[in-house]
Amino acid sequence: MTKKPQSFSEAFSELEALTEWFETQEVDVEEGIKKFVRGLELAACCKKKLEEVENKVVELKKKYKEIIPE
Amino acid sequence: MEAEKLTVSQYLALVNQTLARIPSDDFFIVGEVSGFGVSQQKWVNFSLKDEQADAKIPCFMTIYQLGIPLEDGMKIEVRGRSNVYEKFGKFSLSISAYNLVGEGALLRAYQMLKQKLEQEGLFDVSRKRALPRFPQTIGLITSAGAAAYGDFLRILGNRFGGLTILHAPVAVQGSTAVEDIVSAFLQFNNLSAEEKPDVLVLTRGGGSLEDLHAFNDERVVRAVFGSSIPVVVGVGHERDESLCDYAADVRASTPSHAAESVVPDRRDVLRELEHHMERFQFGVMGAVEAHRHILEQASHLFRSFIDGQLHRSRLVMARLHATDERLAYQRAQIRERIENAVRLLLHRLIEEKRQKNELVNASKRLLESFDVSRVLKRGFSLVRSKGKIIRSSESLAPGGRIAIQFAQGNVAAEIVNEKQTKLL
Numbered sequence: 001m002t003k004k005p006q007s008f009s010e011a012f013s014e015l016e017a018l019t020e021w022f023e024t025q026e027v028d029v030e031e032g033i034k035k036f037v038r039g040l041e042l043a044a045c046c047k048k049k050l051e052e053v054e055n056k057v058v059e060l061k062k063k064y065k066e067i068i069p070e
Numbered sequence: 071m072e073a074e075k076l077t078v079s080q081y082l083a084l085v086n087q088t089l090a091r092i093p094s095d096d097f098f099i100v101g102e103v104s105g106f107g108v109s110q111q112k113w114v115n116f117s118l119k120d121e122q123a124d125a126k127i128p129c130f131m132t133i134y135q136l137g138i139p140l141e142d143g144m145k146i147e148v149r150g151r152s153n154v155y156e157k158f159g160k161f162s163l164s165i166s167a168y169n170l171v172g173e174g175a176l177l178r179a180y181q182m183l184k185q186k187l188e189q190e191g192l193f194d195v196s197r198k199r200a201l202p203r204f205p206q207t208i209g210l211i212t213s214a215g216a217a218a219y220g221d222f223l224r225i226l227g228n229r230f231g232g233l234t235i236l237h238a239p240v241a242v243q244g245s246t247a248v249e250d251i252v253s254a255f256l257q258f259n260n261l262s263a264e265e266k267p268d269v270l271v272l273t274r275g276g277g278s279l280e281d282l283h284a285f286n287d288e289r290v291v292r293a294v295f296g297s298s299i300p301v302v303v304g305v306g307h308e309r310d311e312s313l314c315d316y317a318a319d320v321r322a323s324t325p326s327h328a329a330e331s332v333v334p335d336r337r338d339v340l341r342e343l344e345h346h347m348e349r350f351q352f353g354v355m356g357a358v359e360a361h362r363h364i365l366e367q368a369s370h371l372f373r374s375f376i377d378g379q380l381h382r383s384r385l386v387m388a389r390l391h392a393t394d395e396r397l398a399y400q401r402a403q404i405r406e407r408i409e410n411a412v413r414l415l416l417h418r419l420i421e422e423k424r425q426k427n428e429l430v431n432a433s434k435r436l437l438e439s440f441d442v443s444r445v446l447k448r449g450f451s452l453v454r455s456k457g458k459i460i461r462s463s464e465s466l467a468p469g470g471r472i473a474i475q476f477a478q479g480n481v482a483a484e485i486v487n488e489k490q491t492k493l494l
Contacts, residue, residue, distance in 0.1 A: 007204070009204035015343070015346050016346065018346075019346045019349045029360075035354075036350060036351070046343050049232055050231070053227070054227075054232070055227050055230075060236045060239075060257065060258075
């Protein structure tokens with residue numbers, strides 16, 4: 001069930017959708033457990049991203065861009 | 071020496087050559103705007119009046135140069151080149167740059183532009199866009215050396231990580247500020263979809279109205295308004311405001327506040343994340359619980375169904391049993407009835423037969439005894455030969471023995487003659 005690397009925003013949105021699913025549906029156990037596992041994956045992915053400390057600053061040049069690590 | 075003769079045009083050309091020698095770029099002329107007007111929606115005309123002396127310079131420029139609004143009575147400084155327009159012989163100053171002088175003029179210009187843009191709808195709340203909740207790339211438009219830059223990045227880093235900040239270094243005040251900022255907006259908006267930031271931040275520290283002129287310049291305000299990427303503007307200290315603030319999707323009071331507006335605090339997000347996990351954990355547990363409940367209910371139902379079936383089967387069995395007994399009883403009854411009937415029938419048949427036999431016998435006896443004896447009594451005799459009654463003499467031969475029965479007694483006799491025509 002692992003998808004290609006998601007952005008934090010995508011992972012979090014999916015997580016929110018899962019929560020909503022759990023709260024608005026008549027939850028089917030089998031489907032529920034599947035989604036629960038997916039939710040755990042997403043939460044782990046989000047947590048990992050939240051643990052990132054560094055932000056990368058890239059200087060935008062008029063004609064070309066150069067990557068300068070902070 | 072005879073004076074040189076020049077045509078009007080030649081003379082005016084000489085005047086203009088002379089005027090061109092003035093090092094116009096080296097100074098600003100300070101004065102007050104008077105007789106401001108726009109002709110053909112293109113040409114801006116006014117006179118620059120001396121504040122003390124009764125003196126004035128006719129000035130003109132195009133409407134496109136009018137970044138800061140002007141009106142009569144405003145104190146400005148202008149830079150430009152003067153010449154005489156040959157056709158009318160009129161002296162004028164062609165303006166290349168101008169600035170407002172003094173807080174009064176700046177404030178007035180600010181208010182005028184604010185009113186104009188407001189009427190145009192640039193500050194409408196209805197067109198403000200929501201910022202993405204978790205931006206990945208942030209476009210930062212500010213001066214690299216300024217405190218605002220450091221503040222913004224520090225607060226941003228405190229709140230969230232793993233972000234990419236695309237920084238467009240610009241002058242935030244001075245003569246190139248407007249052009250720098252406008253081109254930075256243009257550049258960000260023209261980036262490819264992958265490179266394009268999720269949000270733009272235009273920020274700088276506080277300052278006087280004069281320092282903030284670029285943020286109140288119509289071109290910059292329009293760049294903020296026209297950006298396809300949502301814009302956060304954070305200028306100065308809390309009490310400062312700029313026209314860019316009004317045009318921005320989100321107005322932040324300071325560079326630090328701009329950082330706070332752009333990204334959530336990771337601790338809040340973590341809490342929310344845990345909350346989500348709790349909720350769907352709860353959801354799945356609930357589902358399992360409900361499932362268990364359903365199972366229990368189902369097994370209960372099943373059990374009661376089975377019990378019911380068993381009960382019914384027992385009832386049916388009992389009923390069948392009862393039926394069986396009844397059937398047996400009925401069968402016995404029928405059998406008895408049949409037996410009785412048969413017995414009766416047999417009895418009847420036997421009786422009938424017996425009666426018939428009796429009748430036959432009686433009749434026979436009666437016939438036998440009655441007829442012969444009576445005939446015999448009347449004098450007839452019965453001749454038998456070998457047990458058979460003889461009805462013709464033909465069946466007798468001479469020497470044959472016969473028995474004669476009379477009414478009273480019998481005799482044995484022997485045939486003497488077979489034919490006797492004359493009776494004895």
